Amino acid sequence: MAGKRRKHVPQRTCIACQEKRPKRELIRIVRTPQGAIEVDPKGKKSGRGAYLCPRPACWDLLDERKLSRALKCQVGADQIAELRTAAALLWQEAEGAPLR
Template identity: 60%
Template sequence: MRRKHVPQRTCVACRQVKPPRELIRIVRLPSGDVEVDEKGKKPGRGAYLCPNKACWERASSRKLVEHALKTKITNEQEENLRQYCRSLSSESV
């Protein structure tokens, strides 16, 4: 019997390949807004990050999310992403 195909996604910060359920998706909506997509169902271009602060801080400092989403992130959107990062534990969720 064949195994079910599980899609793989890459963290934009550490480049680890994992199933999408183990990563957090950040999405650029068609309206241009950038936000965290906790369920992974929102339409738009997505970028994935591991659920640990180190990856979030690395992605923020190197503007990796901006590059992956092919858009500029406003200060307000960046602050929203940082608030989400602060809610994560220091190791992983």
């Protein structure tokens, strides 16, 4: 046994705070092929994604420009409000448990 190989842990960057973290620690926002923008708690939906820390401070920093740039489409303030509501529901359901 020469040495065990370490498993690769994918890293992603939070679009709000620019902090790099393991992919599983972040919440994915996805623009689906149909053009809908949704929170993707499992990280498996098809489409262009952007990642945010689960901290409320990062969700407060999220603005139209950052999300529009990451998803390569126009995002309105009303869509961001809907995403924040969906994320808040996820946090309530998880009640401190990991999202995945």
